[in-house]
Amino acid sequence: MTITQLPKYFGKFGGQFVPETLMPALEEFEAAFLKYADADEFKSELSFYLTDYVGRATPLYFAARLTQYYGKAKIYLKREDLNHTGAHKINNAIAQALLAKRIGKTKVIAETGAGQHGVATATACALLGLECKVFMGAEDIKRQAPNVKRMKLLGAEVIPVTAGTATLKDATSEAIRYWVTNVSDTHYIIGSAVGPHPYPTIVRNFQRIIGDEAKAQILEKENRLSDYVLACVGGGSNAIGIFYPFVEEKLKGKKISLIGVEAAGKGVDTSLHSATMVQGKPGVLHGSLSYLLQDEFGQIQEAHSVSAGLDYPGVGPEHAYFKDENLVNYVAVTDDEALKAFRLVAKLEGIIPALETAHAFAYLETLMPNTSPEEILILNLSGRGDKDLAVFD
Amino acid sequence: MLGIFVTAAYPSEEACIQALKILHEEKVSLIELGIPFSDPLADGPAIQNASFKALANGINIDKIFDLVAQARSEAGLVDSCNYGLNNIIFFTYYNPVYVYGIEKLAQKSSEYGIKGLLIPDLPVEEAETVSKVLKSHGLTLTLLVAITSSEQRIEKIVELSEPFIYLVSRIGITGSDSDITKWQGANTILKQKIAEIRKYAPNKPIGLGFGIDSAAKVRDTLDLGVEIAIIGTKAIRVLEEDQSHDLAVFRDFILSVNISKIENV
Numbered sequence: 034m035t036i037t038q039l040p041k042y043f044g045k046f047g048g049q050f051v052p053e054t055l056m057p058a059l060e061e062f063e064a065a066f067l068k069y070a071d072a073d074e075f076k077s078e079l080s081f082y083l084t085d086y087v088g089r090a091t092p093l094y095f096a097a098r099l100t101q102y103y104g105k106a107k108i109y110l111k112r113e114d115l116n117h118t119g120a121h122k123i124n125n126a127i128a129q130a131l132l133a134k135r136i137g138k139t140k141v142i143a144e145t146g147a148g149q150h151g152v153a154t155a156t157a158c159a160l161l162g163l164e165c166k167v168f169m170g171a172e173d174i175k176r177q178a179p180n181v182k183r184m185k186l187l188g189a190e191v192i193p194v195t196a197g198t199a200t201l202k203d204a205t206s207e208a209i210r211y212w213v214t215n216v217s218d219t220h221y222i223i224g225s226a227v228g229p230h231p232y233p234t235i236v237r238n239f240q241r242i243i244g245d246e247a248k249a250q251i252l253e254k255e256n257r258l259s260d261y262v263l264a265c266v267g268g269g270s271n272a273i274g275i276f277y278p279f280v281e282e283k284l285k286g287k288k289i290s291l292i293g294v295e296a297a298g299k300g301v302d303t304s305l306h307s308a309t310m311v312q313g314k315p316g317v318l319h320g321s322l323s324y325l326l327q328d329e330f331g332q333i334q335e336a337h338s339v340s341a342g343l344d345y346p347g348v349g350p351e352h353a354y355f356k357d358e359n360l361v362n363y364v365a366v367t368d369d370e371a372l373k374a375f376r377l378v379a380k381l382e383g384i385i386p387a388l389e390t391a392h393a394f395a396y397l398e399t400l401m402p403n404t405s406p407e408e409i410l411i412l413n414l415s416g417r418g419d420k421d422l423a424v425f426d
Numbered sequence: 427m428l429g430i431f432v433t434a435a436y437p438s439e440e441a442c443i444q445a446l447k448i449l450h451e452e453k454v455s456l457i458e459l460g461i462p463f464s465d466p467l468a469d470g471p472a473i474q475n476a477s478f479k480a481l482a483n484g485i486n487i488d489k490i491f492d493l494v495a496q497a498r499s500e501a502g503l504v505d506s507c508n509y510g511l512n513n514i515i516f517f518t519y520y521n522p523v524y525v526y527g528i529e530k531l532a533q534k535s536s537e538y539g540i541k542g543l544l545i546p547d548l549p550v551e552e553a554e555t556v557s558k559v560l561k562s563h564g565l566t567l568t569l570l571v572a573i574t575s576s577e578q579r580i581e582k583i584v585e586l587s588e589p590f591i592y593l594v595s596r597i598g599i600t601g602s603d604s605d606i607t608k609w610q611g612a613n614t615i616l617k618q619k620i621a622e623i624r625k626y627a628p629n630k631p632i633g634l635g636f637g638i639d640s641a642a643k644v645r646d647t648l649d650l651g652v653e654i655a656i657i658g659t660k661a662i663r664v665l666e667e668d669q670s671h672d673l674a675v676f677r678d679f680i681l682s683v684n685i686s687k688i689e690n691v
Contacts, residue, residue, distance in 0.1 A: 041551075050520050050547045052468045054572035054597055056579065196474065202465070209467050214598040216574065317521040317547070318465060330486040331525030332464040 039063060041230045043354035049229040051209070051320045058216045063231040065136045070238065075131065082127050086160070087117045089124075089242070093250035093411070098381045103397065106260065106404035110384070110414040111247045111275060120387065120416030121243060121271045122153035122224055128239040130157040133220035140164040140219040144208040146173055146201035146267065147342030147389060148180025149416050150224030155189035157222075165189040168208040170200040173341045179420045198335045201267075201345045205319050225268025226349030229320030233273075233349050240274025247411055248278050258287060261400070261410040265392040266293040266363065267307065267343035269352045271415035280360050290362065293352065294396045296338035297365035305337035309348040310356050310363035323350040339368035339424065340388035342416075370395040375418065387416035388424065428644065428684050429456035429633055431517060431658035433476040435485035436462075437665055439493055444673050445665060446497040450510030452680045456633070456654060457510060458544065461490060461518035468546040470601030472659045476666070487526050491538045498539070515542045515568060520552075528556055532563040542566030544592060550583045557586055568633075573597050573615055577622050584627035590654060591623055595636045595647075601659045616650060641683050648686070657683060 041047055049059060069075040083089045091112045100108045113121040126143075133141055141163045145151030151167040158165035167184055171193045174181050184191050192211075197203040205227075212221045223232045226240070244262075251259050262279050264272035272293050279289050298306035306312065313324035318333055326334040326346035336346040355361040366374075371388060374395035379385045386394060393412050404410065430449055435442050449457050462477035462485060469477070485493075498511050505512065516535065523531055523545060535543075542565045548556060550569055557567040569587035571580055572594045584591050595616065616634075623632055634647045635656030647655040661679070668675040 048552055049549060050552060051549065052546050052572070052594075053549050053570045053579075053583070054574050054594060056549050056551075056572075057574045057576060197464075206465050206467055210470075210599050213468065216597060314525075316525055317519075319467075320547075322524075325521075327521070327525065329525070331522040332481060333521070 039067070039231050039234045043351045044357060046323050046350035046353040047230055047233060047321050049320060050317045050322070051229045052213055054213050055216060059229055059231065061136060062132070062220070065132050066231060066235050069132060069135055079128055079131055083124065083242070087123050087127070088115060090246045091115050093247055093254065095254070096382055099378065102381055103401035105401045105406060106408035106410045109251065109259065109409065109411045111243060111411055113243060113271065113413060113415050114384070114386065114417035118149070118153050118156050119419065120149040120153065121240060121274060122150040123156065124242055124274070125224065125236050125239040125270065126150065126153035126157040126222055127160070129220070129222040129235070130154070130161050130163060133163065133222070134161060136220065138218060138220040140215070141222055142166045142168065142208050142211055142219055143222045143224060144168045144201065144205040145224065146170070146204070146344060147340065147387065148173070148177040148184065148420060149342060149387070151189070151191070152180050152183050152187070154222050154224070155184040155187035158189065159187045166192055166211070168192050168194055168204040168211065170198070170204045171195045172199040173201065173204070176423065177341050177420050178423065200336070200341065202333065202336065202347070209319065225270045226273045226351060227268040227319055227321065227347060233321065233351055236270055237273045237277055237351060240270050241277045243271065243274035243413060244276060244278035247275055251409065251411060255409055258282060258289060259409040259411045261290045261292065261404070261408070263292045263294065263393045263396060263410065264413040265343065265389050265415060266295050266310070266348060266352060267345050267389060268347070269293070269349035271413050273349060273351055275411070275413040276355070276361060280355065283360060291360065292396065292400065293361050293363045294393045295363060295365040296340055296343035296371070296392055297367045298337040298339070300367055301365055304334070306365065307336040307338040307343050307345060308365035309346060310352065311365045315353070318347045321350045323353040324348050324356070339371060340392065342387070342389040343392060364396060366392050366395040370398065372424070384414070385418040386414055387418045388421045390415045391418070427455035427654040427686055429458055429635070429654050429656035430454050430661050430680065431458040431460060431656065432661060432665065433460040433462055433473065433480050434490045434493060435480040435483045436476040436662070437479065438483060439485070441665065441673065443493060443497045443500065445676055446511060447501045448673060448677045448680060450501050452677065452684055453509050454680060454684060455509050455513060457514045458517040458656065458658070459490070459494070459514050461487060461516055461522055463519040463522055466519060468599055470599045470659060472662050473600050476662045487522060487531065491534055494538055494540070512539065514540050515544055515566070516540055517544045520545050520548050523556070528559045532560050532565055535565055536563040540565070542568060542588070544568040546570060550579070550586055553586055568592050570594055571619060571623060573619060575619070580619070580622045581626045584623050584630060587630070590631040590633050591627065592656070593619060593623065593632050593634045593652065595634050595638070598636065600636055613650065620651060641685055644683050644685055
């Protein structure tokens with residue numbers, strides 16, 4: 034039987050809360066995904082780019098020194114930082130750009146926080162001959178300057194967004210407004226597992242390659258699945274990508290602890306954090322129902338994180354579902370803890386992780402003492418940190 | 427007929443009450459009262475800024491009910507009329523409604539004589555439950571048809587939308603389009619959408635909005651055969667710039683665009 038529609042909801046979360054003007058474009062995108070995602074010609078083209086251009090499969094690396102440092106479970110790192118452009122974002126950006134071309138759209142827009150998704154989209158557009166505009170908060174343009182330069186060099190137009198806190202939330206709102214106005218010839222490549230249906234499902238589908246590879250690699254290296262899988266969570270694309278195949282195993286009865294690490298900023302008991310799952314309540318932002326940081330009247334609150342990629346008051350709706358079903362445990366670490374982990378990983382492993390990823394590393398401080406040397410842990414090293422060096426100026 | 431959008435508590439609570447009274451006194455058929463939201467995705471800069479300002483003024487849904495009650499009491503309202511302060515619908519994004527609770531909002535709206543809701547980010551797929559709850563309290567949910575809506579979608583939308591259908595005049599967000607030729611160029615497609623709406627809902631009025639900012643465009647709109655011309659951004663801009671103590675400039679603007687009233691006199 035041919036699937037004609039993807040599920041719109043994850044439990045009660047998800048849905049399509051957008052202006053009517055965009056609904057036909059969402060229907061068109063879903064139809065294109067259903068038509069092409071499993072078609073041989075699409076799969077072989079995508080696989081060609083992921084292998085020869087992006088450099089997949091990324092290694093699953095045994096971090097001996099980090100493991101020795103904690104003296105507990107074996108730590109493996111899924112090296113998404115080794116992808117072309119330096120993060121997992123390229124997996125989804127190339128795939129969506131290939132779909133956009135098949136729909137007949139010649140222009141692409143994207144939102145970006147840390148600039149990783151912006152760079153990935155600008156790269157995919159350069160590669161495939163598409164016109165590219167990237168919406169980025171003015172504040173993020175300042176703190177992620179190297180990525181702004183990269184996007185411009187790749188031929189993208191970077192549009193500064195000054196509304197609100199001038200960060201990822203506002204960039205996303207402005208990208209949606211631009212899309213409402215230019216929907217006829219423009220495809221919106223959402224970079225995280227957020228947005229209206231079918232985006233969260235499609236982004237997860239194009240990112241699950243992280244988890245599919247990691248699962249096969251750990252079986253090959255250790256002859257069994259890991260006991261823990263860790264990833265940082267902003268909107269949640271790298272986390273959904275690595276978690277999803279392990280969630281499938283969990284639902285089959287395997288015992289695996291999945292941990293999503295959010296940004297606690299200055300602390301979850303302050304007003305300056307981005308710990309949506311830990312502190313938020315259900316609500317609708319950017320097209321879907323999920324957990325949100327908001328006040329009692331449903332006004333969205335400003336998020337804060339030292340990491341631009343996690344500085345977002347919402348989270349992907351499938352994560353909200355995973356939280357409510359107790360499939361994933363969501364925790365938060367502060368700016369200071371993340372910065373400490375950033376330095377530690379650089380010194381111990383010779384790897385400078387993205388500040389976003391440093392949040393996942395920081396949670397090892399809490400988690401590792403409770404593990405045992407017989408256990409195995411996989412941490413998704415979602416991106417590299419060259420873009421973040423200014424934080425130490 | 428004429429519909430006017432104003433953001434609650436913009437530019438201030440007092441000025442908003444005064445504006446509502448003017449809309450009532452000038453017998454504007456429909457008032458769309460905006461409940462501000464922090465992230466208005468369908469709005470251009472003018473209504474975005476009005477929303478931010480109103481929120482900075484400390485407004486919330488509970489206070490908006492008080493504001494409506496205040497305007498009505500100051501206007502010395504007669505219940506028998508069916509325009510102005512007796513024909514208010516809330517215009518708001520879905521999150522404030524969802525978080526307040528649709529049941530509670532419906533109940534309170536009914537208590538305060540609000541006629542219904544229009545939620546620009548609630549497409550027909552997500553609207554059924556909200557519509558049912560509103561209906562059980564005697565309120566309406568108005569849905570939007572866009573230029574991009576297929577006939578198939580229009581059929582579903584117009585069936586659920588009450589008491590009228592809001593047709594978005596062009597592909598875009600709210601705000602005046604100063605290019606009049608662009609506006610006229612859209613007529614063919616607008617006429618087609620109007621015909622598709624009529625096909626499935628011959629007896630429901632159509633309101634056309636987005637980009638209407640003058641008496642001439644109100645005239646154009648009504649000439650298309652729709653029943654209601656809706657002005658949003660321009661009304662907000664006039665309020666923003668009106669320095670007179672009793673909103674005389676705003677009143678003059680309303681007088682100038684309320685052509686159906688002028689013609690009735």
